[in-house]
Amino acid sequence: MSFSSDDSSFSSSTSGKDGDSELQEFLLIEKQKAQLNAQIHEFNDFCWDKCVDKPGSKLDSRTETCLTNCVERFIDVSLLITTRFAQLLQKSGM
Structure with missing residues (x-):
């Protein structure tokens, strides 16, 4: 399967599960x-x-x-939350 990023269209040279997995x-x-x-x-x-005033x-x-520190803290918190949710999911057996 080949994808074209220019026009967001794609053409399938394979069929069935291979094409489905590539699309997924x-x-x-x-x-x-x-x-x-x-x-x-x-x-x-x-x-x-x-x-920014x-x-x-x-x-x-x-x-x-300020912008540098803000973005770094935002990323740190996002990673912390993501890691914590992953731990909770792993504990619950999902």
């Missing part, structure tokens, strides 16, 4: 990309509101430091 893998990757983009937009919005042509060092 493609869809999973696209879903992960969409989730990553959504998370990036979420912390952009949050950290922008928290750190008034936009200018350049970031001052205080704003840059």
